[in-house]
Amino acid sequence: MVTLNFTTPDEFILLGLTNRQDIQILLFIVVLTCYIVSLFGNIVIIWVSNVNPRLNTPMYFFLRNLSFLDIWYTSSVVPIMLINLRSMKKTISFHACFTQMFIHLSLGGTECFLLLAMAYDRYVAICSPLHYTNIMHPALCIKIAIGSWFGGLIDSVVNTVYTLQLPFCSRNVVNHFFxxxxxxxxxxxxxxxxxxxVLFFCAIVVSGTPFLCIxxxxxxxxxxxxxxxxxxxxRKAFSTCASHVIVVTLFYGTIFFIYMRPGTVYVTNLDKMATLFYSIITPMLNPLIYSLRNNDVKLALKESSRKKTMS
Known part of the structure; x- marks a missing residue:
């Protein structure tokens, strides 16, 4: 590919978090553990909210969407990161690099909108409890979910297209782990x-606006x-919102740190750690937060375990 007489590199070199071999081994173990816990926790949330009639509500419909999203969100980063942690040649092809960027941006934007949808669900449940079932009917929930996924996709398309227009010359060393x-x-x-x-204003629309609405x-x-x-x-009303507030705080805190700084350089180790947190740690913590703090989920897990033991 030739742009403005500059040849685009065939691959990028990912510097990762560190070049020390001993720390890379430790990181491999930690990241792999977090990834396994994340996959297991989010799959359990999806499974238990599907099989238990008590959890067949709009709140858990959006939670299933969030868990499904988090599985792919962390999977867009972790596999390649694990390979590079154990490889001497830490590279990714040009097309794979932009595919990874596209998927990660799309899923990140979708999560912003889904967290807003979950906040709206709690608003209706607490502020208009008598009209909750009429307002949050299944058709509306599906439309909101589709809109959330579509919004994340549009944001990713805009940023990916703009980035692809840039000439990279022979500069192919990415000071990051993805x-x-x-x-x-x-x-x-x-x-x-x-x-x-463009990146900054997209962040305002996709991250800042939902956060303000939340x-x-x-x-x-x-x-x-x-x-x-x-x-x-x-106390009961506060309890139904506590898990969502914690998840919003964890996710948006690191997102704003990375994307809401126009014109700055994004190459510090602190930036990498913030990205590691919202891309890997947060998807792992979400199912733990919702299961440990939610009595309905804990009760549904106990009932499912009891039925499985009896059978």
């Missing part, structure tokens, strides 16, 4: 200011909860 957009923009052998601006939603939720007269009622 092909993340900000790191690729740093390799351009031309001014990438416009592309960084904050507004929870202001209304907290206002409604404070009107509940009994302490038990308030």
């Amino acid at each position: 092909c993340e957009t900000p790191s690729l923009l740093e390799l351009a052998c031309t001014d990438a200011s416009l592309h960084k601006t 904050i507004i939603t929870y202001v209304n939720i907290i206002s409604s909860i404070m009107k509940i007269r009994t302490t038990t009622g308030r």
Whole structure:
């Protein structure tokens, strides 16, 4: 491929998190463990919310979507990362690099919208409990889920197309452990200011806007909860939102750190650790947070285990 008389490299070299062999072995074990726990936890969430009638509600419909997304989200990064941690030649082909970037961006954007959908579900459940079943009917939930996936896809298409237009010359060393957009923009052998601006505004639309809506939603939720007269009622209402608030905080905290900084250089070790957190650690923690803090999920797991033992 030739762009502006510059030859695009056939492959990229991923520097990863460290070049020390002993630390790479430790990282391999830690990342593999996190990946296995993430796959197992999210599969269990999908399975138990499907087989248990008690969990056949809009809240768990969106949770199944989130778990399905997290399986592929972490899978877009971890396999190649594990291979490179145990390989001398830490490379990825040009097409595989941009495919990875496209998938990761798409799934990350989708998660932003899904977290907003889950916040809206909690808003309706707490602020309009008598109309909950009429408002959050299955058709609306499916439309919201489809819209979330479509929104993430559009964001990924825009950023991928813009990044593909850049000439990379012979600069093919990516100071990261996977092909993340900000790191690729740093390799351009031309001014990438416009592309960084596009990335920043896409981040505002896809990440900032849903986050602002989530904050507004929870202001209304907290206002409604404070009107509940009994302490038990308030505690129960807060409990139904606690897991979602924790997940939102973990995910958005690191996302903003990486993408909401226009015109800066994205090559520090702190940036890599933040990316490692939201790409690998958060998908692992999500099912643990929802299962450990959610009585319905814990009860459904116990019932499923009991039925399996009896059979």
